[in-house]
Amino acid sequence: MENKLCIENVSKVFQEKNATVTALQNTSFCVAESEFVTILGPSGCGKSTILRIIAGLEEASSGRVLLDGKEIKEPGKDRGMVFQAYTLFPWLTVEQNIAFGLNVAGRSRSDQQDAVKFYIERIGLKGFEQAYPRKLSGGMKQRVAIARALANDPEVLLMDEPFGALDAQTRSVMQELLLSVWDESHKTILFVTHDVEEAVFIGDTIYVMTARPGKIKARIAVDLPTKRTYDLKLSDQFLTIKRDVLELIREEAWKAANANLPEG
Amino acid sequence: MILLAMQKWATAKAEITRPLYWSLAAAAFALLLLVWSVLTYGGHVPPLFLPAPDDIVKAAVLLFAEFDLMQDIYASVLRVTFGFLLAAAIGVPLGIMMGSLKVFEAFFEPFLGFVRYMPASAFIPLFILWLGIGEIEKIAVIFFGTFFQMTLMVMDVTKNVSQELIDTSYTLGVSKRSVFWRIILPASLPGILDTMRITFGWAWTYLVVAEIVAASSGLGYMIMQSQRFLKTAHIIVGILVIGVIGIIIDLVFKWLYGRLFPWMGKGGAA
Numbered sequence: 001m002e003n004k005l006c007i008e009n010v011s012k013v014f015q016e017k018n019a020t021v022t023a024l025q026n027t028s029f030c031v032a033e034s035e036f037v038t039i040l041g042p043s044g045c046g047k048s049t050i051l052r053i054i055a056g057l058e059e060a061s062s063g064r065v066l067l068d069g070k071e072i073k074e075p076g077k078d079r080g081m082v083f084q085a086y087t088l089f090p091w092l093t094v095e096q097n098i099a100f101g102l103n104v105a106g107r108s109r110s111d112q113q114d115a116v117k118f119y120i121e122r123i124g125l126k127g128f129e130q131a132y133p134r135k136l137s138g139g140m141k142q143r144v145a146i147a148r149a150l151a152n153d154p155e156v157l158l159m160d161e162p163f164g165a166l167d168a169q170t171r172s173v174m175q176e177l178l179l180s181v182w183d184e185s186h187k188t189i190l191f192v193t194h195d196v197e198e199a200v201f202i203g204d205t206i207y208v209m210t211a212r213p214g215k216i217k218a219r220i221a222v223d224l225p226t227k228r229t230y231d232l233k234l235s236d237q238f239l240t241i242k243r244d245v246l247e248l249i250r251e252e253a254w255k256a257a258n259a260n261l262p263e264g
Numbered sequence: 265m266i267l268l269a270m271q272k273w274a275t276a277k278a279e280i281t282r283p284l285y286w287s288l289a290a291a292a293f294a295l296l297l298l299v300w301s302v303l304t305y306g307g308h309v310p311p312l313f314l315p316a317p318d319d320i321v322k323a324a325v326l327l328f329a330e331f332d333l334m335q336d337i338y339a340s341v342l343r344v345t346f347g348f349l350l351a352a353a354i355g356v357p358l359g360i361m362m363g364s365l366k367v368f369e370a371f372f373e374p375f376l377g378f379v380r381y382m383p384a385s386a387f388i389p390l391f392i393l394w395l396g397i398g399e400i401e402k403i404a405v406i407f408f409g410t411f412f413q414m415t416l417m418v419m420d421v422t423k424n425v426s427q428e429l430i431d432t433s434y435t436l437g438v439s440k441r442s443v444f445w446r447i448i449l450p451a452s453l454p455g456i457l458d459t460m461r462i463t464f465g466w467a468w469t470y471l472v473v474a475e476i477v478a479a480s481s482g483l484g485y486m487i488m489q490s491q492r493f494l495k496t497a498h499i500i501v502g503i504l505v506i507g508v509i510g511i512i513i514d515l516v517f518k519w520l521y522g523r524l525f526p527w528m529g530k531g532g533a534a
Contacts (some may be wrong), residue, residue: 077437087432091450091527101436104446132527143527152436 003030004188005156010063012049022213023049027061029207029216029257033158034186038199039148040044041209044254047192048213051158053188055081066153079227080154084161085094086141088133094120094144095129101152119147122181139170146178150185163198172230175202177230196249200224200242201233208248211255315497320504323497331486337505338473339481343399347406348467355415356456362415363422364448373419376412384409384474397478402471409470414463419456422448454525461517468510 012024024046031037041047052058054065056075065072067079080101088097096103098119099112120126123143133141142162149157163171179202182189193199198207206220222241224232230239273280277355297317303309304316318327327333384405391408395401425448433447434440475484483502490498521528 055431055435057434075431075434076437079435081432082436083428083432085428086424086426087426089429089433089447089450090524091453100433104433104437104442134527134529135336148436154435158435 002033004033004035004068006030006066006189006246007050007054008064008066009080010050010053010060010065012046012053012058014060017035018145018225024053025213025215027215028063029219031188031190034188035200036182036189036204037193038191038203038205039194039207039209040196040199040245041214042211042249043194044208044212044250044259045209046212046214047209051081051160051190051192052158055079057081057160077105077152078155079158080149080152080156080191081158081160082142082145082149082162082216084164086133086138086145088136088141088167093130093132094125094136097133097144098147098151100148105152105207113150119151122184123147123177134223137170138166142166142174143177146181148183150187155188157187157189159189161257162191163191164193164195176228178202183227193233196242196245197233200238200245201228206245208245209252211252211259216253220245224242243261312494312496315500319497320500323495324501324504327486327498327501333486333501333505336483336486337479337509338484340506341509342476343402343474343482344406344464344467344471345401346399347471348410348464350403351411351414351463351467352460353406355411355416356460359415359418359456360422360444361450362419362453363425363452364444369419373416376415380412380416384470388474388477392478402474402479402482405474406467406470410463410467410475413466414459417459417463418452418456421459422452424455425451454521454528457517457521457524461514461521464513464517465510468506472506 006028007030008028010024011022014021014023017018027050039047039050047065048262049058053060054072056079057070075234088094089100092100095116098116100217102112111164116129120129123146125140125143125147128140133144136144146159146162163174166174175198191199191202200222203222207216207227208218208220209215210217220241224237272278300314300317304311309397315323329408358368362372363369364532366527387408388401388405391401391404395404428449430443433443438446471482472487473508475482476488479485479488483506487499487502490496490502
């Protein structure tokens with residue numbers, strides 16, 4: 001498969017008061033078209049930094065990011081993003097939030113309405129079109145955020161712990177929902193998480209990162225069927241992969257915990 | 265039973281019923297009236313210092329009927345509105361720019377922060393010297409009294425727009441230029457309107473200061489004249505009228521807030 005997105009020798013160094021902190025060192029990997037990649041790492045390992053650099057919201061200290069062979073310099077609608085924090089625009093209704101990107105791009109009203117109708121159905125929020133975000137639960141907000149990003153039809157969807165603030169049950173439902181939406185669109189997705197089970201359940205490929213300074217520790221191809229439902233989480237096949245990944249991440253989690261660095 | 269009820273209202277931040285809320289609010293006014301009546305009708309305070317409630321009502325009727333109080337109200341409202349709108353017309357856009365662009369903040373913030381501590385009333389002699397004693401001088405006092413605070417408050421509101429919303433909008437195709445009206449403006453509008461509501465109250469304070477010195481009309485002038493002729497009841501009517509107008513304007517702002525920002529929760533949280 002062709003490489004959609006390539007991260008080449010990307011490093012990120014932050015300047016703090018009297019010290020330079022290396023958040024990310026010499027990270028390189030490529031994501032294929034339509035691949036669902038999860039990036040798994042302990043707190044503060046720089047996994048969110050990778051996404052922010054790909055999104056163009058932060059500059060790499062060195063190295064470069066290529067999307068379809070072209071170097072990324074600034075944010076753009078070709079790289080949609082879903083954040084952990086609730087980022088729906090509170091002054092817009094669910095409908096207007098989903099149509100936001102198309103509206104910015106100056107697309108016609110009927111295009112916007114079509115997209116809204118399509119995604120409202122997919123995320124199961126029929127009847128909430130006119131609601132303002134404050135009326136929605138956390139899970140609903142994230143569903144709308146995903147719909148908003150997808151409605152803009154990005155080349156790559158970046159997801160920065162999007163279910164991190166949700167309770168375990170909602171989280172599980174959201175994972176299945178995301179997979180079902182992905183099953184239709186087959187977008188290229190980069191999904192950052194610190195939850196091993198989540199990384200295994202939704203990803204085709206997992207990159208495990210080391211504790212800060214972060215770099216890729218291992219690449220794991222997840223050999224599970226493409227159609228996945230929650231009961232898969234109890235299968236031996238799933239548990240074997242989960243155990244392997246846990247083994248890899250445990251050591252890093254200890255390092256991160258002992259380093260006592262703030263989350264980031 | 266009573267003990268249980270007491271525990272409920274004594275719990276920090278616990279809600280109370282609306283009838284109870286409004287009964288308590290009315291009770292505060294009733295209590296004021298009661299104390300006032302006891303002091304005046306009971307003969308504990310001479311009418312020169314504090315006239316009885318019915319004297320105030322009579323004075324109000326007289327002022328509206330014979331002394332053309334409406335004319336004074338009109339003059340005052342006009343001044344406040346002009347001074348305030350002028351301050352808002354410059355202060356709101358400037359505050360938004362200061363809150364979003366560091367270069368604006370660096371240039372204006374220390375300067376405005378410095379001037380804001382200079383009392384507007386102390387500038388009245390200078391304003392009279394520069395601008396005379398006409399309308400422009402009155403408006404200048406109100407402008408001076410509200411502009412600096414308002415601008416700094418709008419700056420703070422704008423600064424508090426979540427960076428995450430701005431980042432999100434960039435990933436959805438919003439440009440660095442249109443982020444102002446796509447995100448920063450709609451996100452800070454409720455805070456800006458709230459700032460206007462608060463500073464409008466201050467504009468009234470400065471109006472009276474401006475009208476007490478060198479004016480020939482307006483509520484402040486009326487109050488000053490009444491003092492000269494020891495018409496205590498008239499002074500109190502003047503103060504009450506300002507209070508009533510203030511409350512009306514406050515309600516108008518609150519109504520506007522509800523109409524313009526249906527997406528905001530009660531109490532202002534998004």
